[in-house]
Amino acid sequence: MNKRIYLSSPTMHGEEMKYIEEAFATNWVAPLGKNVDEFEREVAAYLGVGHGAALVSGTAALHMAVKWFGVTQGDIVFCTDLTFAATVNPVSYEGGRQVFIDSEPGTWNMCPLALKAAFQKHPHPKAVIVVHLYGVPARIDEIKEICSEYNVPLIEDAAESMGALFQGRQTGTFGDVSILSFNGNKIITTSGGGMLLSDDPLAVEKARFWATQSREAFPYYQHEEIGYNYRMSNIVAGIGRGQLRHLDEHISKKKLIYEKYREAFVDLPIKMNPYHEDSEPIFWLSCMTIDAGYKVTPADIAGELAKVNVEARPIWKPLHLQPVFADRDFVTVAENPITDDIFARGICLPSDIKMTDEEMNMIINMVRRLFV
Ligand SMILES: *Cc1c(COP(=O)(O)O)cnc(C)c1O
Numbered sequence: 001m002n003k004r005i006y007l008s009s010p011t012m013h014g015e016e017m018k019y020i021e022e023a024f025a026t027n028w029v030a031p032l033g034k035n036v037d038e039f040e041r042e043v044a045a046y047l048g049v050g051h052g053a054a055l056v057s058g059t060a061a062l063h064m065a066v067k068w069f070g071v072t073q074g075d076i077v078f079c080t081d082l083t084f085a086a087t088v089n090p091v092s093y094e095g096g097r098q099v100f101i102d103s104e105p106g107t108w109n110m111c112p113l114a115l116k117a118a119f120q121k122h123p124h125p126k127a128v129i130v131v132h133l134y135g136v137p138a139r140i141d142e143i144k145e146i147c148s149e150y151n152v153p154l155i156e157d158a159a160e161s162m163g164a165l166f167q168g169r170q171t172g173t174f175g176d177v178s179i180l181s182f183n184g185n186k187i188i189t190t191s192g193g194g195m196l197l198s199d200d201p202l203a204v205e206k207a208r209f210w211a212t213q214s215r216e217a218f219p220y221y222q223h224e225e226i227g228y229n230y231r232m233s234n235i236v237a238g239i240g241r242g243q244l245r246h247l248d249e250h251i252s253k254k255k256l257i258y259e260k261y262r263e264a265f266v267d268l269p270i271k272m273n274p275y276h277e278d279s280e281p282i283f284w285l286s287c288m289t290i291d292a293g294y295k296v297t298p299a300d301i302a303g304e305l306a307k308v309n310v311e312a313r314p315i316w317k318p319l320h321l322q323p324v325f326a327d328r329d330f331v332t333v334a335e336n337p338i339t340d341d342i343f344a345r346g347i348c349l350p351s352d353i354k355m356t357d358e359e360m361n362m363i364i365n366m367v368r369r370l371f372v
Pocket residue numbers: 056057058059060083084086087131157159160180181182183192193194
């Protein structure tokens with residue numbers, strides 16, 4: 001059996017160790033310390049956003065964002081439908097209710113028209129959470145404009161899109177609060193981790209406060225709010241500092257993988273995941289759909305690749321189809337939901353940046369053989 005090829009696995013460079021060793025040498029293993037401060041500063045500078053709070057996960061960052069905008073029992077939050085459940089679970093942590101918004105076919109992300117329709121139906125949501133799926137920017141300009149029009153805060157989940165641009169501007173800088181993830185499979189990783197980002201220093205300060213058990217500035221332990229243990233450790237932040245220096249290189253490799261698939265499948269009844277012409281995706285995962293009515297299924301492709309120990313996975317199952325959210329509303333302007341269709345015909349292809357040309361050729365040939 002050949003060695004397993006993953007959808008996306010950590011790629012380490014050795015430079016991460018320099019920062020970890022520095023933390024050991026100064027005994028800043030915990031708590032917090034220079035790596036955390038520097039990682040926050042460096043990530044915020046890379047994106048061009050005011051401030052960042054390094055946390056244990058992207059999910060924790062989303063939780064703090066949802067809390068910052070005051071989501072509480074019974075509040076409605078408009079959410080991207082086609083995404084990982086982590087995007088929307090924090091709404092439930094605070095007792096809020098998700099309303100899922102359908103995608104548009106041009107980016108697979110939140111449809112601005114469906115978002116507008118949702119405002120007609122539920123005029124007072126507490127926030128909107130938008131995702132840039134698989135590293136492809138959403139129509140964030142229109143979405144931001146709609147949010148401004150209704151005076152509702154925008155939370156931008158850039159967990160899969162660090163480094164992607166929309167109209168020349170970094171994703172993660174559009175939201176009133178934005179989040180990143182440094183989970184093991186993301187474009188850069190700290191093993192596990194996340195960051196909350198904002199131009200509003202008060203939002204970031206408050207996230208840091210809640211994330212360190214809501215300790216008030218007293219000589220003894222004084223608590224006036226419920227707190228969390230959500231802060232990133234100084235060791236973990238050291239991994240992040242080393243990784244950040246290789247982000248652009250990771251992105252270039254992801255783009256090459258997408259291009260190679262695109263060229264290899266151009267004559268087949270296959271479409272690669274689409275993007276807006278004014279955006280520069282990072283293609284965290286290369287995905288494709290099989291043209292409607294064609295006999296090959298995504299499961300056929302995954303099954304074929306599994307035979308040679310290669311990982312391929314279905315597109316995220318739309319959240320409005322998840323049993324746990326069965327009672328939530330879903331808003332679409334399409335005759336048949338776009339997200340259902342992408343889920344039915346789509347698949348995520350192996351997109352690991354450590355794949356060799358030989359390995360990619362093998363994968364491409366196996367997929368091609370199913371179609372000819
Ligand atoms: C990975 C991911 C998250 C969650 O990040 P964690 O660091 O794993 O908690 C949130 N949203 C999206 C879209 C993700 O892909």
